[in-house]
Amino acid sequence: MKAALIGVGQAGGKVTEALLAEDQRAEYGAVRGTLAVNTAKTDLEGLDIDTMLIGQERVKGHGVGADNELGAEVMTNDVREVMGGLDGVVDPHTEAIFVIAGLGGGTGSGGAPVLVKELQRVYEIPVYALGILPGRDEGGIYQANAGRSLKTLVREADSTLLVDNDAWRSTGDSVTEAFDEINSRIARRVGILLAAGENIEGVGESVVDSSEVINTLQSGEMSAIGFASAEAAADAGENINTITSTARKALLSGMSVPQTTEAGAALVVAAGESERVSRKGVEKARTWVEDETRSMQVRGGDFPLDSDKIAVLVLLAGISRSQRLQEFMDRAKEASKEVEAEQETENFQADELDDLI
Numbered sequence: 001m002k003a004a005l006i007g008v009g010q011a012g013g014k015v016t017e018a019l020l021a022e023d024q025r026a027e028y029g030a031v032r033g034t035l036a037v038n039t040a041k042t043d044l045e046g047l048d049i050d051t052m053l054i055g056q057e058r059v060k061g062h063g064v065g066a067d068n069e070l071g072a073e074v075m076t077n078d079v080r081e082v083m084g085g086l087d088g089v090v091d092p093h094t095e096a097i098f099v100i101a102g103l104g105g106g107t108g109s110g111g112a113p114v115l116v117k118e119l120q121r122v123y124e125i126p127v128y129a130l131g132i133l134p135g136r137d138e139g140g141i142y143q144a145n146a147g148r149s150l151k152t153l154v155r156e157a158d159s160t161l162l163v164d165n166d167a168w169r170s171t172g173d174s175v176t177e178a179f180d181e182i183n184s185r186i187a188r189r190v191g192i193l194l195a196a197g198e199n200i201e202g203v204g205e206s207v208v209d210s211s212e213v214i215n216t217l218q219s220g221e222m223s224a225i226g227f228a229s230a231e232a233a234a235d236a237g238e239n240i241n242t243i244t245s246t247a248r249k250a251l252l253s254g255m256s257v258p259q260t261t262e263a264g265a266a267l268v269v270a271a272g273e274s275e276r277v278s279r280k281g282v283e284k285a286r287t288w289v290e291d292e293t294r295s296m297q298v299r300g301g302d303f304p305l306d307s308d309k310i311a312v313l314v315l316l317a318g319i320s321r322s323q324r325l326q327e328f329m330d331r332a333k334e335a336s337k338e339v340e341a342e343q344e345t346e347n348f349q350a351d352e353l354d355d356l357i
């Protein structure tokens, strides 16, 4: 699909940059425009994409320091300026807009829902959020911010694709190394999703259409993606079981929100050289995912990738019954009560999170 990506906050900008770099490296041509928006000048300086500093009057380029109410206020004040900066980022061919943000901080957490709402008002194409959930060991304020931001995002966005910062982290990495690693994993996986339906140079056309990705995403408020890859034989006939077992690995141990097995709708994509990808294998994997997720709406297809491995991507939409998500919402509620008690902030009702799950 032809996508426009808008990163809000530090994580949002870095993930947007990583997605564009992956799109260019793999020559997908799906990412048609990017913009990084932030309240912190230094966070924008290192980015290799177009940037926009907001909230200068209010925070003078210093960021909002994990205050997501301030993040929302700044975006509300400057949202027209941001919309005005989208010429050339969103064009008449754009099929979907993704607003990307870390949900635990201030600028992205508070600003992304405000921007999504305005984009929905102005554009007729789907507006999705790609939201990064804080890891378990991040402080209470991050959990509380993320809970609050998620509550608003699911209301405003056509779907919110979630990545848990604990899901794809390698053990032993420093925080910065870990973020770079997670960002490139996000870029690899979401990159394939965005590239669905594009005619990839030198490899052929994808059998998965962008409308299948869009229709899957549209059928659930919250979504997640899983990924796994395996060595593959040169002949498609020998890869039937490889595709099924790789789909199993993607769903059971490779999800961006772990412990997510039920979904309202799903899409299974087998990526690899077309001679290696067995249609029968894709169909078997699709049926397996259908049984496992107890969803009646599972689409399947393949995607051309210049690799001697086979990778399977599983997109799940409507994942509200995930155990990990339930744990996260419980922690966010608990944390927001503590933060409220500390700050005596009355504005945010932890109870609001109850009806999300």
Ligand SMILES: Nc1nc2c(ncn2[C@@H]2O[C@H](COP(=O)(O)OP(=O)(O)OP(=O)(O)O)[C@@H](O)[C@H]2O)c(=O)[nH]1
Binding pocket: 008, 009, 010, 011, 012, 014, 015, 038, 039, 040, 063, 064, 065, 066, 067, 101, 102, 103, 104, 105, 106, 107, 108, 109, 132, 133, 134, 135, 138, 142, 165, 179, 180, 182, 183
């Ligand atoms: N995956 C990933 N997560 C990140 C990255 N940088 C920060 N985070 C996470 O994002 C959350 C913090 O959001 P940031 O994007 O740093 O904050 P911000 O939106 O810029 O807001 P302020 O700094 O408060 O103005 C935390 O949960 C971090 O764990 C990154 O590069 N990659």
